[in-house]
Amino acid sequence: MKYDKLKIGVYICHCGMNIAPKVDVEAVVEFAKELDHVAIAREYKFMCSNPGQELIKNDIKELGLNRVVVASCSPRMHEPTFRKACEKAGINPHYFQMANIREHSSWVTKDSKEATAKAKDLVAAAVARVAYHRPLHSREMAVKKSILVIGGGIAGMQSAISAADSGYKVYLVEREPSIGGHMAKFDKTFPTLDCAACIMTPKMVTVGQHENIELLTYSEVVSLEGFVGNFKAKILKKPRYVDEDKCTGCGVCMEKCPIKKIPSEFNERLSNRTAIYSPFPQAVPKTPVIDPERCRVLAKNKRCGACEKFCDAGAIDFEQKPMYLDIEVGAVIVSTGFKTIDPTSLVNYGYGRYPEVYTSLEFERLNNATGPTSGKILMKSGKPPEKVAIIHCVGSRDVRYRKYCSRVCCMYSIKFAHLVREKTGAEVWEFYIDIRSPGKLYEEFYSRVQEEGVHFVRGRVAEVTDIPDNQEDFGRLTVVAENTLTRQPKRIPVDMVILSVGLEPADGSEDVARLVGVSTDGDGWLTELHAKLAPVATPTGGIFLAGCCQGPKDIPDTVAQAMAAAGEAASLLSKGTVSTRTEISYIDPDLCAGCQTCLNVCAYSAIQFDAGRGVSVVNEVLCQGCGSCSAACPSGAASVKHFTDKQVMEEMEAILN
Amino acid sequence: MDEKKLQNIFYNTSYGKKILKCIQCGTCSASCPLTGLMEHGPRELFALIRDGDMELALRSETPWYCVSCYQCVVRCPQEIPVIDLMYCLKRMSREYDMVPVSHKIPDLYRAFSQAVDHHGRISEAMVMANYGILHPVDAFKNISMALELLKRKRLEFFPRQIIGRRWVAQLPAGEKVRKNT
Amino acid sequence: MSDEFEPKIIALVCNWCTCTAADLAGTLRLAYPANIRMIRLMCTGMIDSKYVLKAFLDGADGVFIGGCHPGDCHYINGNLKAKKRISGISKIVEQFGFDPERLRLRWIGASEGPEFQQNMTEFVESIKALGPTPVRDCMIL
Amino acid sequence: MKYGFFPGCSYNSAAGYRQSVDAINRLMGIDLVEIPDWNCCGATAFFSLDEFKALALTARLFALAQASGFREIVTVCNACYTTLRKANQILSSNPETVSRINEELSKESLLMEGDFSVRHYLDVLYNDVPAEKWSENLTERLKDYEVACYYGCQFTRPWGDIDHMEQPTILDRFIERLGFLPVDHSARTICCGASHAISYAKECGLLISRIIREVRAKGGRVITTICPLCQFNLDSGQKGIRNPIPVPFFTQLAGLALGINASELGLDKLLVPINRILSRKL
């Protein structure tokens, strides 16, 4: 259907020397002039430059062009540029079509004649298509002025603080009883050996007290609906069995609880906690939770109530039920972090088999002043080790487990080596494949620890065994590796082995990804929109990523990303409105037979069935324009605007004729 | 033959190109039970091959020390079939006449395969006898063992000959097998 | 021009993966035969059976469909829906008298410029081996 | 229970392996039908020297099994087990090689087609013979007789499908089922160097002593093996050691548990005598 008389302008770009010498631009111009409805065809050195755009604008105004074709580079690069030029000159931006004769022709074709012929075909196709373009308009919608942050590690806390500081209401949802994440478990952080608690605790307190932050710990997001600017989230608050408003955090209940032998998750099961517990002394909020699986009253229906009896504040409430909270937000920041790889299946490292083999997180707790040994590095026997081995790349850089480099374990291993030397004077062997220390002051830190006399052995450990080479080492562990720099097989007897386990996505992060409509990569990390140019945005508008949920990273990078995500979210909110997509599906009610095939194929649940009229209807806010419905619709009722059958088939026909 | 060509030949064997993924971590060499005897170890062999030092790789004794225990294969983080590459190097060094002369295992294998070629089966004693001609000291060391076995009626010299021995003997030597990998 | 048969091939490619890979092949200057004519769609999931049939009936010697690897679809799973649909179309194409080898579906990720080049080269070669589409004779008549 | 059986070259002269297997078969109603005119599997030597021959030798075994109506082949030796499985894997995924080899096999009017299942006798005893059948037949109480199970390197490798590649337990579980007390130790799969023991006796001796020391440290009174090569190497390699540890086959231990007498099991053929311990314990 062509309405007014078509006047198409065609512009062939030289792209300096990128198109012109290979494609005979002049010939293409002459060819274009002969195509139907072409009012003018021109060539120019750089179409995307200001003078190039002016050319188009002038022609639209002076010649009354109502369609524009530019044959140049990839639409990924400059489609927005030229659409904007059209719009400025007064025609609908969708009256524009681009032919990619650079990436798809001049750069990939050896023969100049062939490249020219291909360019002609592509121009003909674009001209044929643009004739059927329709004007499309988007709508502006108001944005909710609040932000949901999922995950309260250092990433989530920082995002929340930055966003809240800029004046927006923030809901911070953390599934554990306290915020803090992994960093709360550390004592010192590389490379500067800052005390983790000293830099972290103030942030935790800020989060707990910020007037713009509503902290929802022991909570999970169970559903998220809506679209950029207008999300509706449902939050489940798990019952703590302690009233947060009444509890003063005195801790008496924990002292009185008779169930004391529950392995503490926070201490990596190296010490015990009670049934009513707060994971660690600096927890925020301080309100404890009752473990319903272990509490005598809740789990076994037996008498106890010691906590209740001794709580002066009367905060214990066995009747608490799960609560659901509905909130509306304009943007979501996901910061669900990571977990460490469980080394049990790497049996050759003996984790779980030999008591003196620790994971790095266990070591962090051993080394922590609030940990099971009050910060003394001790073996299970209570004695300090004399020889310690640290094994890099456990589960990382291993195609059978995680093929990638986990990025932080080299540095934390070096940190461990330093701490062991400092606290125990033990001899330390680090077995590494490569030392990866790209960061400010990282190499300096490595160098310093080398000077402290740590043995760095370049070789991945083959096994940790309790079979000693010499009888006097009986009872010790032997670490077997090749020093690949000297080609010497090494069998080193040690007292303690630390496994520098890699990072993998947190449990449940796939569920969170599905919830917010973001895809995950092959390894399970949430995928950003663009690794370099949009590292905290996602393909789903209004959803941002911060910290390790996007991939392994250290604290400096995590914090930088957290601030970036908060900035992006705030900039979205401060704009006040969002515009709807234009290239979305439309179901023609006159053609729709009501078969509902489309409902089943739409991955975004963007189609509803209008039983009254007996037809399906697209929700234009939810529709992403994927076209699954249009391809599936047996009546040809559904079609994606700007990708209609007519448009695609005209393009094809022009190529084949 | 020049080393570049040999390198290409190696890469074009069934698993040859897999060594390109080797990250030189040394897990294979460290896992190997006979690493102490090996001058290079599997890891260094792969580095040599990638550097094009094919003479060193093919004349190396390392592959001949391999006892096919699979420990390296089990642990290699890049899933490199080290053992198959060892087989490949041994076969190549035979084909290009670079078998290390000082090594005893080629002789042992030859003794073994001769026995199979003649009888279709082997007996340890027969292999020992064939091998002992070249390495009398090793054989001699084992004489007292042989006596002990004899005492326990555990020594058979001639393996039972099988009908198929002629078929075995006539099999073409050195035919190339290309595997889908 | 030589008399060698130069097929015309329509490639229906997903904007996010294969089209990006094609751009990358360009950026990397990876040459491949000029017989490919690409049509950019938002997702392989939007490829209607009639596009493929139309291409063949209009004289295409081959139709290549390129989408994201399973799991990487920008629209969650459009590529998987496409895969199902294409296997159906393939049978129809055959009933129409075209060698089903003329229709090929491949996953080529956005970063796989070299794979794109390789796929194009291989597909053109295999179409050359098959010879011109039977439609051509009809068209000359 | 009837299986095609490939004894392998070392079976006959192995210390009482055949006697004990035969005795168990009689008692448990297992029928191992020896593949007629079987040849040597070629072991690692042939893969090292001549791949085509290596595959042809094993293909002949498959063809012979096929001709006698068996697609399942039971072995009693780790080396044979792994060699046959490896060859089967290569052959079943390389039809061109198979047809080339069938050309050769046709000279003997043989043909091999398709996939074969290669199994170890231990697998049969553990998985095919029902657990109750063992407990019904047990006659001896051996509860505190500490046994160290030695699997050797090749049994679980490289596939790890029968059991874990580095920490297998199937033999421990079997031994436990027989009423013995398996000891936990760390030398289950470390290589004993059998194939190089003659040529490089010193270094291989180190490997053996590592295994022996570990078993001793963990309180094992005997080491049981499932492979004639391991058995011979560990048994003969303890020469001159004080208090050597006997190395019976797992089938010999099974026989003892079933009440079969020691000489019927060929236990007198072990180099490190087991009698001393036996007479004290039993």
Ligand SMILES: Cc1cc2nc3c(=O)[nH]c(=O)nc-3n(C[C@H](O)[C@H](O)[C@H](O)COP(=O)(O)OP(=O)(O)OC[C@H]3O[C@@H](n4cnc5c(N)ncnc54)[C@H](O)[C@@H]3O)c2cc1C
């Ligand atoms: C042993 C070790 C030592 C390290 N040492 C250092 C160091 O010295 N210096 C340094 O810079 N970096 C160090 N790192 C790296 C550092 O831990 C990370 O950079 C940092 O913790 C990442 O923070 P995060 O907030 O992204 O993730 P996390 O700390 O994992 O926080 C994620 C939070 O989200 C919560 N969560 C997860 N899923 C959900 C859900 N579905 N709903 C609600 N909440 C959820 C979790 O409970 C957690 O509180 C170390 C890492 C390890 C493993």
Ligand SMILES: Cc1cc2nc3c(=O)[nH]c(=O)nc-3n(C[C@H](O)[C@H](O)[C@H](O)COP(=O)(O)OP(=O)(O)OC[C@H]3O[C@@H](n4cnc5c(N)ncnc54)[C@H](O)[C@@H]3O)c2cc1C
């Ligand atoms: C050889 C090389 C290859 C690389 N390859 C990659 C790669 O493949 N992938 C990757 O991710 N990264 C790569 N990088 C890193 C990448 O270049 C940097 O991450 C990135 O360029 C940093 O951008 P920037 O804006 O911070 O700094 P710059 O690119 O240095 O930009 C700084 C700008 O500020 C201007 N400027 C400086 N001083 C002043 C002043 N006083 N007043 C006004 N203007 C000033 C400069 O003229 C310049 O335009 C590479 C780096 C190198 C050296």
Ligand code: SF4
């Ligand atoms: S629940 Fe009661 S006793 Fe326990 S910390 Fe809170 S106020 Fe104290």
Ligand code: SF4
């Ligand atoms: S009621 Fe439960 S939580 Fe409270 S003290 Fe008793 S066991 Fe502990």
Ligand code: SF4
């Ligand atoms: S950071 Fe270091 S230890 Fe961690 S995976 Fe990378 S190389 Fe291995």
Ligand code: SF4
């Ligand atoms: S300085 Fe550059 S080249 Fe050297 S290790 Fe660091 S990142 Fe690599």
Ligand code: SF4
């Ligand atoms: S598939 Fe087409 S006809 Fe069926 S309900 Fe959807 S739009 Fe209507």
Ligand code: SF4
């Ligand atoms: S175009 Fe895609 S997202 Fe939109 S309604 Fe159709 S199937 Fe759903």
Ligand code: SF4
């Ligand atoms: S273990 Fe694998 S990756 Fe490591 S050096 Fe050996 S072959 Fe290379």
Ligand code: SF4
């Ligand atoms: S298979 Fe060979 S190279 Fe590998 S560990 Fe065993 S003996 Fe060494």
